[in-house]
Amino acid sequence: MSIYHDLIDYLKESPLIIQIxxxxxxxxxxxxxxxxxxxxSLRKGLRSKGRTIALYEKKYxxxxxxxxxxxxxxxxxxxxKVIISQLKKSTKDPFIRKILLSLLVKLKQEVSGEISDSVxxxxxxIGLVDYAVARLYHKKWYVIAKGIRExxxxxxxxxxxxxxMHINHPRREVRKEMQxxxxxxxxxxxxxxxxxxxxxxSEWDQIQLLRVLQQLENQENLNIKSWLKSNNHSIVCFxxxxxxxxxxxxxxxxxxxxxxxxxxxxxxxxxxxxxxxNAVQAKYILKADIESRSTEEQIAFFAMMENLFDVxxxxxxSAYVDHPVFEIKVSALKILKVINRAKFDALKTESxxxxxxxxxxxxxxx
Amino acid sequence: xNSAKKIVLAEDNSMLSMVLKFRLEKEGYKLLVAxxxxxxxxxxxxxxxxxxxxxIMMPFVSGLEVISxxxxxxxxxxxxxxxxxxxxxxxxxxxxxxxxxxxxTKPLSPNELVLRIKRLLx
Amino acid sequence: xxxxxxxxxxxxxxxxxxxxxxxxxxxxxxxxxxxxxETREYKRKNSYVNYKEIMSSSKSPSISIIAPAYxxxxxxxxxxxxxxxxxxxxxxxxxxxxxxxxxxxxxLISVYNxxxxxxxxxEQIPTMPLRHGVFKSTNPAFEKLIVVDKENGGKSDALNTGxxxxxSEFVACIDVDCLLLEDSLQKMIKPFLESTDKIVIxxxxxxxxxxxxxxxxGKLHDVNFPTKLLxxxxxxxxxxxxxxxxxxxxxxxxxxxxxxxxxxxDKKLALKVGGYDRxxxxxxxxxxxxxxxxxxxxxxxxxxAYIPDPLCWTEAPDSYKIFISQRNRWTRGTIETxxxxxxxxxxxxxNLLGMLSYPYWFFYERMAPxxxxxxxxxxxxxxxxxxxxxxxxxxxxxxxxxxxxxxSLIALIxxxxxxxxxxxxxxxxxxxxxxxxxxxxxxPFVLYAAxxxxxxxxxxxxxKWGEMTRKGMTKA
Numbered sequence: 001m002s003i004y005h006d007l008i009d010y011l012k013e014s015p016l017i018i019q020i021x022x023x024x025x026x027x028x029x030x031x032x033x034x035x036x037x038x039x040x041s042l043r044k045g046l047r048s049k050g051r052t053i054a055l056y057e058k059k060y061x062x063x064x065x066x067x068x069x070x071x072x073x074x075x076x077x078x079x080x081k082v083i084i085s086q087l088k089k090s091t092k093d094p095f096i097r098k099i100l101l102s103l104l105v106k107l108k109q110e111v112s113g114e115i116s117d118s119v120x121x122x123x124x125x126i127g128l129v130d131y132a133v134a135r136l137y138h139k140k141w142y143v144i145a146k147g148i149r150e151x152x153x154x155x156x157x158x159x160x161x162x163x164x165m166h167i168n169h170p171r172r173e174v175r176k177e178m179q180x181x182x183x184x185x186x187x188x189x190x191x192x193x194x195x196x197x198x199x200x201x202s203e204w205d206q207i208q209l210l211r212v213l214q215q216l217e218n219q220e221n222l223n224i225k226s227w228l229k230s231n232n233h234s235i236v237c238f239x240x241x242x243x244x245x246x247x248x249x250x251x252x253x254x255x256x257x258x259x260x261x262x263x264x265x266x267x268x269x270x271x272x273x274x275x276x277x278n279a280v281q282a283k284y285i286l287k288a289d290i291e292s293r294s295t296e297e298q299i300a301f302f303a304m305m306e307n308l309f310d311v312x313x314x315x316x317x318s319a320y321v322d323h324p325v326f327e328i329k330v331s332a333l334k335i336l337k338v339i340n341r342a343k344f345d346a347l348k349t350e351s352x353x354x355x356x357x358x359x360x361x362x363x364x365x366x
Numbered sequence: 367x368n369s370a371k372k373i374v375l376a377e378d379n380s381m382l383s384m385v386l387k388f389r390l391e392k393e394g395y396k397l398l399v400a401x402x403x404x405x406x407x408x409x410x411x412x413x414x415x416x417x418x419x420x421x422i423m424m425p426f427v428s429g430l431e432v433i434s435x436x437x438x439x440x441x442x443x444x445x446x447x448x449x450x451x452x453x454x455x456x457x458x459x460x461x462x463x464x465x466x467x468x469x470x471t472k473p474l475s476p477n478e479l480v481l482r483i484k485r486l487l488x
Numbered sequence: 489x490x491x492x493x494x495x496x497x498x499x500x501x502x503x504x505x506x507x508x509x510x511x512x513x514x515x516x517x518x519x520x521x522x523x524x525x526e527t528r529e530y531k532r533k534n535s536y537v538n539y540k541e542i543m544s545s546s547k548s549p550s551i552s553i554i555a556p557a558y559x560x561x562x563x564x565x566x567x568x569x570x571x572x573x574x575x576x577x578x579x580x581x582x583x584x585x586x587x588x589x590x591x592x593x594x595x596l597i598s599v600y601n602x603x604x605x606x607x608x609x610x611e612q613i614p615t616m617p618l619r620h621g622v623f624k625s626t627n628p629a630f631e632k633l634i635v636v637d638k639e640n641g642g643k644s645d646a647l648n649t650g651x652x653x654x655x656s657e658f659v660a661c662i663d664v665d666c667l668l669l670e671d672s673l674q675k676m677i678k679p680f681l682e683s684t685d686k687i688v689i690x691x692x693x694x695x696x697x698x699x700x701x702x703x704x705x706g707k708l709h710d711v712n713f714p715t716k717l718l719x720x721x722x723x724x725x726x727x728x729x730x731x732x733x734x735x736x737x738x739x740x741x742x743x744x745x746x747x748x749x750x751x752x753x754d755k756k757l758a759l760k761v762g763g764y765d766r767x768x769x770x771x772x773x774x775x776x777x778x779x780x781x782x783x784x785x786x787x788x789x790x791x792x793a794y795i796p797d798p799l800c801w802t803e804a805p806d807s808y809k810i811f812i813s814q815r816n817r818w819t820r821g822t823i824e825t826x827x828x829x830x831x832x833x834x835x836x837x838x839n840l841l842g843m844l845s846y847p848y849w850f851f852y853e854r855m856a857p858x859x860x861x862x863x864x865x866x867x868x869x870x871x872x873x874x875x876x877x878x879x880x881x882x883x884x885x886x887x888x889x890x891x892x893x894x895x896s897l898i899a900l901i902x903x904x905x906x907x908x909x910x911x912x913x914x915x916x917x918x919x920x921x922x923x924x925x926x927x928x929x930x931x932p933f934v935l936y937a938a939x940x941x942x943x944x945x946x947x948x949x950x951x952k953w954g955e956m957t958r959k960g961m962t963k964a
Contacts, residue, residue: 035898043904065384
């Protein structure tokens, strides 16, 4: 007891700063003890959570298999009815619902045909769909996003309007899920959300949408032309990608107009796509004012020329074999080699610049 | 009657492998299920199955490596069917270069799988 | 009179010391709070991403992995194999053999069926010339592989060669002995593609320590916690730095460093600013600072992204000798970078970069060891002259120690709630133990290495160049 009193006395007599330091020390020790216990319970919790999940997964996997293989001629067999009512009860618990959902999703993603249909039917029968639709009206964005994704995975077309409501949601994660839902379920028609989209469509979104579109069987009815006219520049970029992938010759006229778009990124992309579409008209438009365009556009233009040149371009091309930009020079030389071999060979003897000679020799050989 | 034909299935999605096992065993095959490529190789060396089904993307040892191991190291001509996801065309081509027999795209239909297996094991 | 001035100076010194300590503690606390917020947000966002989808799209942008190698013969074949096994679709691997004196090239040629190819390289950045040239494989299974053999010029020079050769939109610059997880590229590329308002110029990844982990066929099979205190201490250090420090800086968009061991860059921009600087041992940090400076000068809205997932695993030094020389090099890299870009520091034209990131690095990273060292000397003088107030000193030291422990424990808890890489039973006790021991088994050596780095930088300039042309691998 006297040590304790000594300590108290010592503290009382110490200057203020020392007192503060010791109080903080005491505080830190308490924090440390708390943190250690927190760490311990976290680690324990995580380990047991992993075990519990594995246990439940096993249990519900068995249920599902049972359900899938007790299918009979009648609509729903008696044993299936039992399983449904059991699952309905247990999915009131959000934790179990999560596990069951993940199992269903896992299966749905990997199988098609009759099993996929039964999984889908089960999803409705247990009433999981109601939980998902309810999520669309939640305050938190990540709950909404998850809800939309689930409706997408289980192809709940009926939720169209509730999902569409989130078209200009401030969180891009929500918008992305919404867009994927539309395209996955309503295919080309689903893409019509683009007309109402005010937010930017990121590259990431575009790639995902293209991936879904490319998996669809029929590609008709894409409204590429109208999207090329969009005021939303990201939609124009997306439409250009579509025009390229589907070799949409009909949109060439619209793309030609984009050669004078205010945004450089779109002009460059347009040149590239026009080249892929073999739009010779673009060549003449660009030849006229190429000098006043940015380097990126010039490079893209010469890449196009490699694809669309003809003999009449010789004098135009010859002026660029000494161009300071590497890509342009190389393109010009490649074209010249084909149009006029004698002139190309002459360049080799005329020049003494080692860099230039290196390029020439390479093009000569390849 | 000779014993059931053995099939090794390498698939990291346990739900899918259970469904397929169930479906194929109903057809009278004996299924040996591996959760990754490494396990699959062990099963193949141990049981010398009549057919191999393998997913392309798996942890540790990929489907491609399974094919290459079976064809080049074990020198077996066992038919191999690979499962791929949409958009993995390049990898499927590689799989064929390495000696895959057939491929199916996920999501896959168990009924169609059964048909193909019957054809391969005829 | 003189005595009086002396006393004022001493008081001033005390005062500054106190301000420094309090402000650094405050900074750490603020950064910790920010990082906790950011971590939660990140986890939430990522639970919605299906990485399997993006990687399978042929429209995903092209990436080149650039890996310089110097005398890596022992592991090069395995390392390359690991790099080739990434699940991303649109990528290639450029191994730059930087004048190795061993049989690295021969091994690569025979294992991967390489043949020389003719390649027209646009040498936008001057580099050392090629030696045996460029090689590609005749085996379609290795079509992603490009091997460049060049004269020795150091890590920066080798990376620049890779930048010149790459035809991709993005480059991932890495250490060749790094183990990348299979989904690393799609996770790293995501921020670049996702941002619509700002241009993402670079993305940095987390480096994890693979000592004692089981690696087979270039893949990570099992994560283990090593037994040596030095290795354990570094694991704790990395968790603290990556999960708390960098996470917070990325939230503030003030990240100055991207680990040389794994970073993804917009290639056009990296070329535009001139590529890696060959005159520093801190080339990874220097490039990021230069790119940021450039964007600020051009007044373009930009961001440096950061991906906290454990994507890149690498072997950390397991001997104090190597550890000290590594940290010595880091110190010099920091000094060189900050010195080269001193025009950015405290310059409001550079916004947050000039007014927060740079000053923070200057005071709390670059100056910290010096201030600590001066403090220790002062402490020593006080002891010798018997002027020490033990009650002050004692309570101060204990408090500083406890603060470090608290900080480490928070980092460990963050690790548990996010990536939980050390799952095994019994590791928890070891983690807590090292949180208490780290100030004794790691910190003194870090301090020593930093002081030595300062001395080497100012008084031993010759050392630098030799090291750079030989190798200069920077980890983390």
